[in-house]
Amino acid sequence: MNIKLLGSLDAEVHGISIVPTAGKPRQILALLALHPGRVVPVPTLMEEAWGTELPQSSLTTLQTYILQLRRMLSAAMGPEVAATAKDVLATRHGGYLLQIPTEAVDVFVYERLIAEGQTAFEDGKDATAAGLLRQALELWQGPALVDVKVGPVLEIEVMRLAQSRLVAQERRIDAELRLGRHVEMIAELTDLIARHPQHEGLHSQAMVALYRSGRQAAALDVYRRMRRRLIEELGVEPSPQLQRMHQAMLAVDPRLDVVAGPRRTTTFDLYAA
Secondary structure (H helix, E strand, O other): OEEEOOOOOEEEEOOEEOOOOOHHHHHHHHHHHOOOOOOEEHHHHHHHHHOOOOOOOHHHHHHHHHHHHHHHHHHHHOOOOOOOHHHHEEEEOOEEEEOOOHHHEHHHHHHHHHHHHHHHHHOOOHHHHHHHHHHHHOOOOOOOOOOOOOOHHHHHHHHHHHHHHHHHHHHHHHHHHHOOOHHHHHHHHHHHHHHOOOOHHHHHHHHHHHHHOOOHHHHHHHHHHHHHHHHHHHOOOOOHHHHHHHHHHHOOOHHHHOOOOOOOOOOHHHHOO
């Protein structure tokens, strides 16, 4: 079985899709896939499908959804397979579980690559870190579960994954900047700060990439535009850390030219208190 959640929901067995067309069974499949080899309790599955106001027939309906998923599994598995659909989508006391390895689900491949990339980054292996993080991010084909109408349980998972993706993008760019790939990062960072107009870390990276590419005026303009937005929308100034970076650019601080020194950190962190 191969399941993709980082984008549209996709689940295949022997190349045959087992994704139902109805909304709630899709939610159930996605939630089970996020916990491979682990029991998902019936109350959790029902909360995802119906929220806190459960219809009287919720348990029977959930059992029907499980049966539908098993029928699709069975058809895709074929008669030559020794295991049955009940072995793969198993019933346990109080819940159900998908008996599949974590590597069959793209989320877990992504999270393994992220962990390896973070370790490499902390060890100062910038090229390795950038490669691993890039490989992880390439697994995304759009927002997580973009074609699933998520309930309260999946909504939290989708938000968690979106935040993880943003952190991974920021960390990969850190590694790329430490490798001196400033010009190459400008276009991507321009897009990211447009999508995340209040994210100071991304703005600091854009400022550094522009500054090190000989575009000091453009780097300072990134700061000015963010400061104006923060004041107008939130009534706050940029963080002291970003203000110190801005002052450093005005003063042409030589620390801004440090790519990857002995202290394994980001340029932004040089201006932490």
